Ligand SMILES: *[C@@H]1O[C@H](CO)[C@@H](O)[C@H](O)[C@H]1NC(C)=O
Ligand SMILES: *[C@@H]1O[C@H](CO)[C@@H](O)[C@H](O)[C@H]1NC(C)=O
């Protein structure tokens with residue numbers, strides 16, 4: 001029996017809980033925080049982070065239990081390289097340090113690709129991701145890699161005209177090399193938008209012609225997709241609030257909006 005199970009057994013066996021045992025039990029299940037790292041497809045404004053964390057900018061409600069700190073440090077227009085060079089990574093690191101120092105289990109999602117693909121081959125992003133994963137772990141937090149949200153650009157036969165595949169594959173490769181969890185948002189978001197079709201997919205656009213960024217409904221849908229994936233990756237451990245009807249729509253390829 002693990003120390004934690006022993007404490008829980010002791011707690012349930014006795015109505016008279018010793019303060020030290022209680023402190024130990026509380027310490028065994030520390031509160032959880034999230035820090036989001038990435039480009040505009042995660043950022044507050046046009047990314048899925050709003051539907052995951054909640055956002056006063058877009059008016060999204062969070063997919064997380066009230067009081068769960070969720071710090072969206074993702075930035076528009078960044079690659080893994082510019083995110084570091086322009087000082088945004090330092091801000092992410094400061095946020096992670098702060099949460100770990102408070103004794104919170106801190107999960108750090110990292111999603112790049114949309115801008116990396118414009119400047120370098122996938123391996124360049126991969127090397128930068130590897131460094132990020134190592135730094136997150138050195139800070140005492142849990143890195144979770146996320147493959148790129150698809151653009152909602154369709155071919156005439158109704159399939160997505162994807163160009164992000166090699167960057168999604170690189171993300172998965174780094175996750176395997178570094179033994180991190182990975183959420184395959186790229187494949188799942190392609191499958192979902194192909195199922196609901198171009199008209200419904202484009203209703204999730206921030207602006208009619210912007211197939212990359214999300215409006216409030218789009219971030220609700222893809223924030224939920226990420227919340228369900230991360231929850232499934234750490235079963236029973238995360239303060240994700242279920243939304244069974246939205247999850248049903250997503251998993252059955254039904255347009256919610
Ligand atoms: C980031 O991009 C989104 C989507 O284009 C936009 O809504 C938001 O205002 C931008 N944020 C900043 C800080 O420029
Ligand atoms: C990765 O980081 C290096 C600097 O360490 C930079 O030169 C390179 O452009 C970055 N790659 C991407 C895809 O941003």
Ligand SMILES: *[C@@H]1O[C@H](CO)[C@@H](O)[C@H](O)[C@H]1NC(C)=O
Nearest residue numbers: 154155156157158159160161
């Ligand atoms: C749709 O078109 C693309 C590009 O021509 C092709 O690769 C793909 O197999 C087609 N898919 C279907 C389901 O017709």
Ligand SMILES: *[C@@H]1O[C@H](CO)[C@@H](O)[C@H](O)[C@H]1NC(C)=O
Nearest residue numbers: 245246247249254255256257
């Ligand atoms: C699920 O989809 C149906 C049909 O489009 C819609 O009426 C309903 O509001 C959706 N539910 C959620 C929670 O989005």
Ligand SMILES: *[C@@H]1O[C@H](CO)[C@@H](O)[C@H](O)[C@H]1NC(C)=O
Nearest residue numbers: 203204215216217218256257
């Ligand atoms: C979001 O969906 C609701 C319900 O279908 C709709 O009334 C609203 O106009 C949509 N918002 C945007 C920005 O499209």
